[in-house]
Amino acid sequence: MAQAPELMLDTNTEPTPLTPAPAPIQRAAGQPLVADVAVTSTRQSPDAVLATYKRAPGEIVRGEGVYLVDSDGKRYLDFVSGIAVNALGYGDPGLVATLHAAAEGLVHVSNLYETAPAAKLAAALVERSFADKVFFCNSGAEANEGAFKFARRWARTIGEVKHEIVALRGAFHGRLFATLAATDRPAYRLPFRPLAPGISISERNLEDLAATLDAETVAALIVEPVQGEGGVRVLDGGFIRELRAMTKERRIALIFDEIQCGLGRTGTLFAYERFGVEPDILTLAKPLAGGLPMGAILVTDEIAQTIKAGDHGTTFGGGPFVSSVALHVLDRLSDPALLATVRENGAWLGRQLEEVARRTGRVRAIRGVGYMWGIDIMGSASHVVEAARELGLLTCTAGECTVRLLPPLVTTREELAVGIDVLEQVL
Numbered sequence: 001m002a003q004a005p006e007l008m009l010d011t012n013t014e015p016t017p018l019t020p021a022p023a024p025i026q027r028a029a030g031q032p033l034v035a036d037v038a039v040t041s042t043r044q045s046p047d048a049v050l051a052t053y054k055r056a057p058g059e060i061v062r063g064e065g066v067y068l069v070d071s072d073g074k075r076y077l078d079f080v081s082g083i084a085v086n087a088l089g090y091g092d093p094g095l096v097a098t099l100h101a102a103a104e105g106l107v108h109v110s111n112l113y114e115t116a117p118a119a120k121l122a123a124a125l126v127e128r129s130f131a132d133k134v135f136f137c138n139s140g141a142e143a144n145e146g147a148f149k150f151a152r153r154w155a156r157t158i159g160e161v162k163h164e165i166v167a168l169r170g171a172f173h174g175r176l177f178a179t180l181a182a183t184d185r186p187a188y189r190l191p192f193r194p195l196a197p198g199i200s201i202s203e204r205n206l207e208d209l210a211a212t213l214d215a216e217t218v219a220a221l222i223v224e225p226v227q228g229e230g231g232v233r234v235l236d237g238g239f240i241r242e243l244r245a246m247t248k249e250r251r252i253a254l255i256f257d258e259i260q261c262g263l264g265r266t267g268t269l270f271a272y273e274r275f276g277v278e279p280d281i282l283t284l285a286k287p288l289a290g291g292l293p294m295g296a297i298l299v300t301d302e303i304a305q306t307i308k309a310g311d312h313g314t315t316f317g318g319g320p321f322v323s324s325v326a327l328h329v330l331d332r333l334s335d336p337a338l339l340a341t342v343r344e345n346g347a348w349l350g351r352q353l354e355e356v357a358r359r360t361g362r363v364r365a366i367r368g369v370g371y372m373w374g375i376d377i378m379g380s381a382s383h384v385v386e387a388a389r390e391l392g393l394l395t396c397t398a399g400e401c402t403v404r405l406l407p408p409l410v411t412t413r414e415e416l417a418v419g420i421d422v423l424e425q426v427l
């Protein structure tokens, strides 16, 4: 059965001073969202930063609610959220208070000692998910690399040659050697070959996967339930359920990479909830610690049983400071009212984008769910991103032709409407 694209019509920062969330800005059509605020640039020598990113001009100096402010005082409605990180926006009073309180306590003691925040955070993740155990690390790529190791460790208890990892066409799993081997971006991969061996990419359809997922040799299949960097593609529920059945039957670990689509972004705490199936391993990162670097690998008891002391580690993972903050974020993102609003506003956002597509005639396709949308543009997506930024709206791309919208999960419908208005002007 072919994987059909599914149109779903449902949908980093210094602590900033505690300022009340600003009212949506009133402006004449076509006018940039410029506010009269005093800000000071602390820019020193940006050229000393290795140029791995093509950065937008200007310097961002602070954030308020769902707005960022640059050193000229220009305000931007932020539909990027630090690439799906800042789910609670900027200057959230609860998050700021938690950061202050956490800074008063232990910051780091290493994983040689037990600390309460990591234990509580692991228990909270276990309580809310399919998982029995959690490993903490510091980024998305690190979480996926660890997930590959855990899957291999488990699979070797079944068969000595069961070690292959399979990813899907359109996948993005990170920029380290194993995760890059599982990432379908030739431009990211080619300069760095040879990548880690034993990792391959399969076409995103059941016929190919049935042939590729050899029970003797394959340890794990890694899947983003909503492919983010690959163009915001919501995988079909039937396809995911078939994959679950196939991997179960062949004793292949199913890894869901929810680094971008997890923790509320699709309107459920975990994206897998919408499909009615559970993975064996799940990876999280981006929004988990409110802008502090943190990743997590959630595993079932069966996999956890095969992992012994010394099998894996990381110096900073699950430190008390970052874990205290993540506990607060997890609690907030588990709020049923917030999740319901993301679902409802997301469905509304999808309908508005369809209308924009119809009125402008400049859009090839719209895909998404919750607060995660991709708009395939006739032409270059980066031109649209640049023009929207000029008008005070931050968006990002997902491939050459797709504009990606990742608003903070606290963005109101009125704020979404301001962003849609700017997008329509640009298109």
Ligand SMILES: Cc1ncc(COP(=O)(O)O)c(C=O)c1O
Binding pocket: 083, 139, 140, 141, 142, 144, 172, 173, 174, 175, 224, 228, 229, 257, 258, 259, 260, 261, 285, 286
């Ligand atoms: C789905 C997915 N997996 C993994 C990663 C890698 O995360 P990080 O940049 O924290 O290493 C990303 C980053 O965009 C992602 O979107």
